[in-house]
Amino acid sequence: MHGFDLHNLGAYELMKILHELHKLGYQKLRWMSYMAPSGMSLRCHITTQDHIIVNQEIIFDNNQGEVWFTSVGAMTTGKDIKPLVKTFMDENPRLLEIGKGEDSEYVEWFSKLLSLAKKGHTPVFYGDYWTLPIGRIKVGKDTMPTPPTSMRLISWNIDGIKAHFDALKMLVDEYSPEVICLQKVKDINNSLGFEIEGYKRECFSAQYAGVATYVKNCLPCNTNKPHNPELSGHLLKTEFLFPSFTLYNIYTPYSNPNIDGAIEHRKKFDEALIKLVGTTPDRQIICGDMNIVVSEQDCWDGKYKRNQANFHDWERQNFTKLTESGNLIDTFRVFNPFTKEFSYFFRNDPQVRANNQGHRIDYFLASRSFVPQIVKAEIIKDCTVSTNNPILLDIMY
Structure with missing residues (x-):
């Protein structure tokens, strides 16, 4: 025939x-x-x-x-x-x-x-x-x-898109995410060479920070940058039409006591983010490197209470305020309640990774109303080119 x-x-x-x-x-x-x-x-x-x-x-x-x-x-x-x-x-x-x-x-x-x-x-x-x-x-x-449809989101502190763009493309080829949220992009020129076929891209640049959000062309959405100076270069907001929800791609400033103004910057960022999330309607997802170790399970030796960046009580209290203001869950911990897996490894030392001596500082937070739709929340372990591993969230709608 x-x-x-x-x-x-x-x-x-x-x-x-x-x-x-x-x-x-x-x-x-x-x-x-x-x-x-x-x-x-x-x-x-x-x-x-x-x-x-x-x-x-x-x-x-x-x-x-x-x-x-x-x-x-x-x-x-x-x-x-x-x-x-x-x-x-x-x-x-x-x-x-x-x-x-x-x-x-x-x-x-x-x-x-x-x-x-x-x-x-x-x-x-x-x-x-x-x-x-x-x-x-x-x-x-x-x-x-309409038919059941899946959405895969990946978040990654790429620590320099120029250095790790090939690894990003390999990640996309292997996992085919609908949405990719990158932090610490460090591309102040928003270079055209970092486009990915089949995706639209939005960037918010900063010299030592910067975030970028890639969304597949089949997903209608609007992405914008906040006017708040505390969030500049650290947050991108994307509003999706269907499924209807708001996505915040964030890179939380590191409260480095050795840098003048770093702790104050972090506190102002936290305050601005809590306010923003608290005034956003239900159905939101917040992802990124949030520079916080929340519990003893999120630290390889269990010593999560320390007087240092990522471990301060005030940082943890701000994290709690954030989840309460948006009625959010920590998706990884909800779906992996007893797991000690980590997304950050100091200086990307191979021996540190081999000994699983890491911290979990990368998160997908989601509105509680998402729980019936979440299929998977995990850390991607086979992408180890930067200090941070990518994290993944699968939802059905």
Whole structure:
């Protein structure tokens, strides 16, 4: 059979082809369909989550073979799709490459959608003729939730993006995060050479600090810099449309007693951050190198009460005020209550790392309302080029 036959199928037959691909292990492939402006045909797409913007728009990515699409005039033609599955696979090697993997939650959701399509109910993710709230799609005369979607966030004190940009790209290739929050970027020129394909980037520079937030193009958001001087170069705010939440990427100033004004700067930063978080509506995530050891579990020798930076009682008290002001949880500790794992190792000494003699000073704090959606909160142990290990948070929505 020729590939042209694929474009003569009905929407239901195309959905059955995707269902067969799921059985073969290509569960990252997703369906999206919407009515043409004329209302005479249904535009059908098979692609991955990275190319679907809040189930309303498609990113074609310069025709790199990562989106398959066609327009159909009927829900079903009754044609046998079994011989056409191989045709689809032969014609779309790149799509299969990016679609390989497991996603049982999506497969379960798609099976329900397929059962409705079998009855002739047209699945419409977006339409010009009616208004649907974000998070719902129209199926015949009814609606159902949009498919379960994952979001992976990584936070990392990169300690100089110029020195460790190659390691950052390797991290992105391996973990494919939707959001990357970097601290201590130390790039006062916001150099164009540090863009990452498929992501939009926002930076807030400072000579010995600086933060940068990368967000995949499929996630609509707005990022801005606070006007407060205490937060300058240390905080970026990103507001996401769907899922709806506020993200703060922060690099908390180190209260170095040997630098004039450092302790006062830290106290003013803490005060400004607590106020900002306390006035932010529910659904927020705060991540970054927060330069605080909260408990004995967060210090390799258990001696977490010391008269030195990262260990002061007043720093710990400010951290508590922060979590209380935003009704926040320490995601790593909630999901790993008995674990002694650390994100910072002094001078990145290999022997210190080998002996697990570290501190946990990098955090993902999240509103308590996120708890049902959090899948994983962990420290990435195999990226050791800087003193700080990256940390990871996975959520479903």
